Amino acid sequence: KTHFHNWDIAYKLKSPDCFQKLAITINGGTPGPTIDAQQGDTVVVKVHNKLFTENIAIHWHGIRQIGTPWSDGTEGVTQCPILPGETFVYSFVVDHAGTFIYHAHYGMQRSAGLYGLIRVVLPPGEVEPFKYDSDQSLILNDWWHKSAYELSLGLSSLPFGWVGEPDSLLINGRGRFNCSSVQGGTCNATNPECAPYVISVVPGRTYRLRIASVTSLSAFTFQIEGHNMTVVEADGHYVRPIVVSSLYIYSGETYSVIVKADQDPSRNYWTAVNVVSRKPQTPTGFAIFNYYPNHPMKTPSTILPLGPLWNDSASRLKQDMALKAHPDYNNPPPGKSDRLILLLNTQNRINGYTRWSVNNVSFTLPHTPYLIALKERLHNVFDQKPAPDTYDYKTYNIHQPPPNPNATYSDSIYRLKFNSTVDVVLQNANTLNANNSETHPWHLHGHDFWVVGHGVGKFDPEKDPKGFNLVDPIEKNTVAVQPYSWTAFRFRADNPGVWAFHCHIESHFFMGMGVVFEEGVHRVGKLPSRIKGCGASRV
Numbered sequence: 001k002t003h004f005h006n007w008d009i010a011y012k013l014k015s016p017d018c019f020q021k022l023a024i025t026i027n028g029g030t031p032g033p034t035i036d037a038q039q040g041d042t043v044v045v046k047v048h049n050k051l052f053t054e055n056i057a058i059h060w061h062g063i064r065q066i067g068t069p070w071s072d073g074t075e076g077v078t079q080c081p082i083l084p085g086e087t088f089v090y091s092f093v094v095d096h097a098g099t100f101i102y103h104a105h106y107g108m109q110r111s112a113g114l115y116g117l118i119r120v121v122l123p124p125g126e127v128e129p130f131k132y133d134s135d136q137s138l139i140l141n142d143w144w145h146k147s148a149y150e151l152s153l154g155l156s157s158l159p160f161g162w163v164g165e166p167d168s169l170l171i172n173g174r175g176r177f178n179c180s181s182v183q184g185g186t187c188n189a190t191n192p193e194c195a196p197y198v199i200s201v202v203p204g205r206t207y208r209l210r211i212a213s214v215t216s217l218s219a220f221t222f223q224i225e226g227h228n229m230t231v232v233e234a235d236g237h238y239v240r241p242i243v244v245s246s247l248y249i250y251s252g253e254t255y256s257v258i259v260k261a262d263q264d265p266s267r268n269y270w271t272a273v274n275v276v277s278r279k280p281q282t283p284t285g286f287a288i289f290n291y292y293p294n295h296p297m298k299t300p301s302t303i304l305p306l307g308p309l310w311n312d313s314a315s316r317l318k319q320d321m322a323l324k325a326h327p328d329y330n331n332p333p334p335g336k337s338d339r340l341i342l343l344l345n346t347q348n349r350i351n352g353y354t355r356w357s358v359n360n361v362s363f364t365l366p367h368t369p370y371l372i373a374l375k376e377r378l379h380n381v382f383d384q385k386p387a388p389d390t391y392d393y394k395t396y397n398i399h400q401p402p403p404n405p406n407a408t409y410s411d412s413i414y415r416l417k418f419n420s421t422v423d424v425v426l427q428n429a430n431t432l433n434a435n436n437s438e439t440h441p442w443h444l445h446g447h448d449f450w451v452v453g454h455g456v457g458k459f460d461p462e463k464d465p466k467g468f469n470l471v472d473p474i475e476k477n478t479v480a481v482q483p484y485s486w487t488a489f490r491f492r493a494d495n496p497g498v499w500a501f502h503c504h505i506e507s508h509f510f511m512g513m514g515v516v517f518e519e520g521v522h523r524v525g526k527l528p529s530r531i532k533g534c535g536a537s538r539v
């Protein structure tokens with residue numbers, strides 16, 4: 001079956017947290033429409049760029065784009081940006097069931113509201129390894145009153161202007177800003193656009209909640225007051241069920257949890273998100289968990305749940321390590337990998353500019369998308385020097401601010417042998433500020449990977465691979481690396497194309513925290529001309 005969608009992308013004045021600002025909307029809304037499909041279906045989205053002066057590109061996050069690498073929606077990697085007034089068609093197969101997201105992949109436009117959900121169900125006759133009565137979805141976000149332009153200008157300026165902590169947290173596009181603190185601008189606490197989202201449940205029933213995070217910066221804990229949640233799916237893969245009272249969720253991740261409406265039915269409960277891993281300065285985001293037949297807007301008289309301490313990185317690592325594959329759905333390539341790529345994450349200063357680097361290279365996007373450059377053998381359009389596979393791990397001190405002088409800009413890439421097994425290790429380190437290391441959720445395009453290890457401190461390439469979990473690792477497309485820690489994963493380079501791999505914190509990717517992998521590009525079919533038109537790909 002093919003699902004056709006027609007989307008107008010336009011700026012509209014919106015008040016998701018009661019404060020009015022220009023948001024990028026899809027058919028008038030943010031979040032955009034949910035895409036519903038069945039495993040194996042084709043999704044066709046005709047995107048009309050109705051922004052007057054800005055390009056766009058939309059990424060289908062978690063969809064592997066097997067056979068359609070040009071539909072990945074990554075500006076500069078798989079396509080030229082879609083110009084104002086133009087129409088672009090994305091067409092792809094949703095190859096496995098699960099919860100996925102879509103969002104802008106150009107500049108900082110995700111923070112302007114261009115995002116939504118993709119839900120893929122199993123084909124008839126196939127059953128999930130868990131049961132529920134019905135299915136609801138929550139998409140979590142953080143929100144700034146400054147425009148995406150103002151945020152990105154700060155990041156690329158001297159002196160550096162950091163985006164700062166978000167003004168509010170949104171659940172299904174609804175948040176609450178304290179209008180009494182507003183000096184200029186329009187803020188109306190009674191605007192129905194910012195009324196809290198309501199999840200209505202019938203006492204005694206069991207629900208599957210699909211939870212996705214598209215935050216531009218924040219890591220969250222998610223809680224439903226007084227209710228435990230059983231985690232059953234992560235990034236479109238079934239996991240061995242674990243019971244949690246609060247769930248850590250990083251930008252780019254999706255989870256499904258099973259919740260039973262088994263508490264006192266005479267009242268409503270809070271659903272809450274709180275910032276972790278950065279010192280919170282944003283009020284708790286909330287929705288109402290409404291027990292039928294109580295009034296859906298009846299706010300609980302209890303205080304909003306706060307969750308674990310923001311800086312409890314040990315408990316975050318504990319959740320990372322507790323998540324294991326469901327025994328019936330796991331199949332990592334055994335043995336030793338063909339290649340180990342060890343990636344040191346550092347914040348650097350280059351010519352005074354604040355940047356992020358991977359093995360001392362701060363990523364920049366080329367003007368000619370790699371997919372076109374490589375498939376059509378266009379020369380001198382990006383740095384041909386291979387991107388570095390390792391860093392000086394014997395002497396580098398991950399607990400000190402980085403010694404800056406050797407960081408450089410580059411748009412060089414990693415070329416992977418087709419069908420080879422690749423291990424990637426993300427090594428976290430100290431930022432430019434003493435005694436500070438952040439959490440980075442890294443997202444791989446075009447693939448799912450097996451998370452084979454996490455560790456505190458410095459990864460040892462001689463010893464640590466021997467301890468990789470090849471028995472029951474979870475499969476994901478986004479994984480966090482915790483402060484001063486490392487995370488290792490394995491994937492098979494079996495999807496012809498060119499794929500971005502980057503920190504899903506929008507400002508960090510904007511500041512250079514990413515790399516690009518190429519595999520089997522010569523096997524890619526004829527490129528559609530609609531992806532071309534920029535740089536050396538002008539036709």
Ligand SMILES: O=C1O[C@H]([C@@H](O)CO)C(O)=C1O
Pocket residue numbers: 162347431432433438508511
């Ligand atoms: O990239 C970042 O910059 C700031 C800070 O390190 C400098 O102001 C911050 O918290 C980041 O995550």
